[in-house]
Amino acid sequence: MISILKSQLRTDLLQRRDQYKKTHDLKDTGKAILQSLLSAQIMACDAIVGGYWPVKSEVDVRSLLAYFYEQNHICALPVVQASKMPLLFRQWGPGNLLVSGIYNILTPDDDAPLIIPTVLFVPVVGFDSQGNRLGHGEGYYDRTLEKLRENHPIMAVGMAFDCQEVDSIPRERHDQPLNYIITPTQVIEIKR
16 A cells, blocks of 8 residues: 555656756756755765766756765765665766666766765655655665665765655655755754
8 A cells, every 4th residue: 555655656756856857947956955965064074975876857966976076075876786686886086987887877887996885865756854755666775775774874865856845755664764855945854
């Protein structure tokens, strides 16, 4: 039953996100998200930043990654190993060679060092104020966060547009919560 609710909600939220991308200047949105993130003062000076290469209408965090790279943070992008497996992260910097990975998502090549992030920017389809996240339904980020959290602290930061917020995201036992949600206009800290 929950999976059906999630599927219906996902369809609606993807339409909202696609519409937002069509009607807003995304350069301004990216700047606003960076300002929200910086104003929150949640990034440790030694944070190892895991990001993602945006697909379709996901929030584009490439300018955030470039900013933190310029601030001497180690940055990394995810690599899909295989279906039902946690993501790996390989070091990334502006101008590094990227290759087409699974799902045709650009990733660092196999020569880039493996990295374990301490802060992970997470794409979202939808979110609620309790830190629940709805993704694309494949479970990659839930498996990844679960694995990373088994071994060390990690701060999961959902990156979203304001239109992606809903009152409640149906939650299943395997769903991993976010620590923060950053939008162009707000920073939501999840206290647990």
